[in-house]
Amino acid sequence: MGKAAVAVRKDEGFKFCANEPSILGEPWVAMYSTSEPVPFDKSHFEKAMLYIIREPNINSTAILRADILSEQNYEVSKEHKLLDSKETTFELNDPDAKMINIDDMTLRHVPLSDSLELVTKHEAVRRIIPRNPYKDALMNQTCLVMNSTKYDDTSLIIYKPHINKEDLCPFYIPHVDAVAILLHEKTLSVHYIPFEDDSSDTTATVEKTKNEDDEVSTTPVNVRPHKEQLFDESERVVRTAYRLLQTSFKHSKGIMQGYEKKVNHDQVVDKVKFQDRYTNLKKKYSKFLVESWVESTDPKKHVFEDIGIAAFLIELWIKIYGEDYKTKMQFRDLGCGNGVLCYILIQEGINGIGIDARQRKSWAIYPQGVKNCLKEQVIIPSILLRPHPEVRKRMPHIQHNGGIFPVKVAHEYIAPATIIYSSQDLLKSPQVNIAEYPKDTFIIGNHSDELTCWIPLLGYPFMVIPCCSHNLAGQRVRYNNTKRTSKMKNSTYAGLVDHVENIATKVGWTVEKEMLRIPSTRNAALIGYENESLGEFPTKTVYESLIEEGGADGWIQNTMALTKRNPRGH
Structure with missing residues (x-):
């Protein structure tokens, strides 16, 4: 040489x-x-x-x-x-x-x-x-x-x-x-x-x-x-x-130098099963979704992120319910946004409904069977509208709590006004979803903003991926990360994840945590499907948690106001 x-x-x-x-x-x-x-x-x-x-x-x-x-x-x-x-x-x-x-x-x-x-x-x-x-x-x-x-x-x-x-x-x-x-x-x-x-x-x-x-x-x-x-x-x-x-x-x-991984993946679902499922779903759906994208956001980020979440959910459901999971459960995607996740899951033969306060342009590109499963509704948990369980035991004929909720509105042609909603009206309104679902429902909260802290309180198995930090009244807040052993730095996001996990644990959920393999920095998934009080919600601890969280005064007003705003993109 x-x-x-x-x-x-x-x-x-x-x-x-x-x-x-x-x-x-x-x-x-x-x-x-x-x-x-x-x-x-x-x-x-x-x-x-x-x-x-x-x-x-x-x-x-x-x-x-x-x-x-x-x-x-x-x-x-x-x-x-x-x-x-x-x-x-x-x-x-x-x-x-x-x-x-x-x-x-x-x-x-x-x-x-x-x-x-x-x-x-x-x-x-x-x-x-x-x-x-x-x-x-x-x-x-x-x-x-x-x-x-x-x-x-x-x-x-x-x-x-x-x-x-x-x-x-x-x-x-x-x-x-x-x-x-x-x-x-x-x-x-x-x-x-x-x-x-x-x-x-x-x-x-x-x-x-x-x-x-x-x-x-x-x-x-x-x-x-x-x-x-x-x-x-x-x-x-x-x-x-x-x-x-x-x-x-x-x-x-x-x-x-003693380096340790800051993030441990694949704690809940096997990596090989997830990645094989992801590759299969990407092959089937990514081309259509990217080429048909009508939102102003980056299609590749959202499409590949939701394909990853869909792959994880399917393998999670197989783990929980077995290979015949499609006959044993259905889903509700609360705050479904552009509907990509719902589209993939429904196309895979899984029964479910996506709910969001505002319809998105993307909904129009899906097959009619998927469109039928996307609902434009605001979500008001029934615990805010129903009587306390002790009251219902004594007076089972009473279906609402008699609440009155004033909501201020403004219009360019009329003077500012106040609309009065009653709990009875809201329970009957087709524009309101009160989060009362069949027993076999699994709830998805994929970057669901104001709904994030509510999801563990609704009484159904769930996976929530926290995003923006809000309290039970729908107001922006910052939670501190109280876990000293947590490898996530004490950021607003780490505090939110920690807080949602604490809420879920207080009301009886055995919580599992997964850092999802998705193209997002907000990729912590909290999962709960085991709870001794399943089927008995809202429990006493749910009401206690509402009080500890400062109550939910303003949730209904803030929620109804969502219908007046443009939807956010993540």
Whole structure:
């Protein structure tokens, strides 16, 4: 090989050393290395790399996840004793997804120099699932963690795709036969084994395609030049080596500094089931929704966010009610807004109704069956209109509490006036929804604003995703985050989430919390479906909570005023 071309990137202290002989031996090529001793040790490096093996999306936004098909652990010694072994089967239920050699689950090995005396500590075969499996193919890959029996501080990570030709490589991995990340003598480095040249062409061309998430996929048409030709820093495959070094260094240093994840996903619903459901729903509905968008808001944010929520809800309902969940429950989406979530769920064959104070332009684009399930109504919980349960026991014929609610209105042609609503009028009004639903109802509060704190008090299983902070009177407030152990900073949003959870717990709900995988910073979902008082609401504790929250005086007036405002977009 030719003389090494060395360039140090001063900002991070990484040097380009392609075409130098690799310490790993032939046919490896050294790509990048750190120019100063790294601050972390082998344990930090291996913990970080094992995490990245399980979460390859850290290295590429085009990757959704990895499914670990098999893994083995060995004793690091010359005897190389097998300690444990595990295999897992994952279903492939989408015939339209692209796939490359996914039946090949045989562990791959690579040539290595004897100088480091390396033995395998951990080996795994993973299946990489791309974010868009209709553009980029699923493929299997061997991942090895190797230690030296000669050097205590040496660790090597190897990635070997189950592919024999460069032109089969998906966009999201380096187009090389194998990748190695080596920690040796306090130096971190990246090495490649190029594919053998099987073409007389000395240049490679690519085709670029854009998928529905605007991710650019690059598919090789011809293979890259023969491995003896010098690598160039301008090549994509070389830039990828730099990013691999960057990521490995950053995460290893983070582990050394005691970094802990601030957000833990997949606490309630299995990640694989959610992501597979999301991919399926995205394929079915995203194109129509994005192309037909009539609101002034960003279609991609709202469409992909609601697809994610729909995927989560469906898997949650399967977990709660079983595979036949559609026969056991129905939903009410309170504050349904543009109706995207309702559209997806109803199209999936789930019975339900979306309710909002104002009709949206989007409602017009849906099929008639969906339009029929979207209701323009204001929501006034019946606890504000019905007699107290003790009164109803003594006088069951009384259906309303006799309340009178003055609402001031203004009109450009008449003087300001006051409309008087009675509880009896509101109970009978077709424009008012009093939140009394069939027993099998599940309530959704997807960024439902003023309704957020009310939802746990209504007496039905629920999922609420808090957004804007309001009290039970519908007024803007700020709640403090009282949980000292919470990893969410003490922001208005953290305080709201904490407060809604407290309300739900007080009235008997066992609350589960999930940080949803959606494109929104307000992605905390609070879920309650177990309550010993289910079917007995409003309970004594609900009335006590109303008092503790300062009552709901003004809710009816503020709610009726919503019909006079333009709807908000989130």
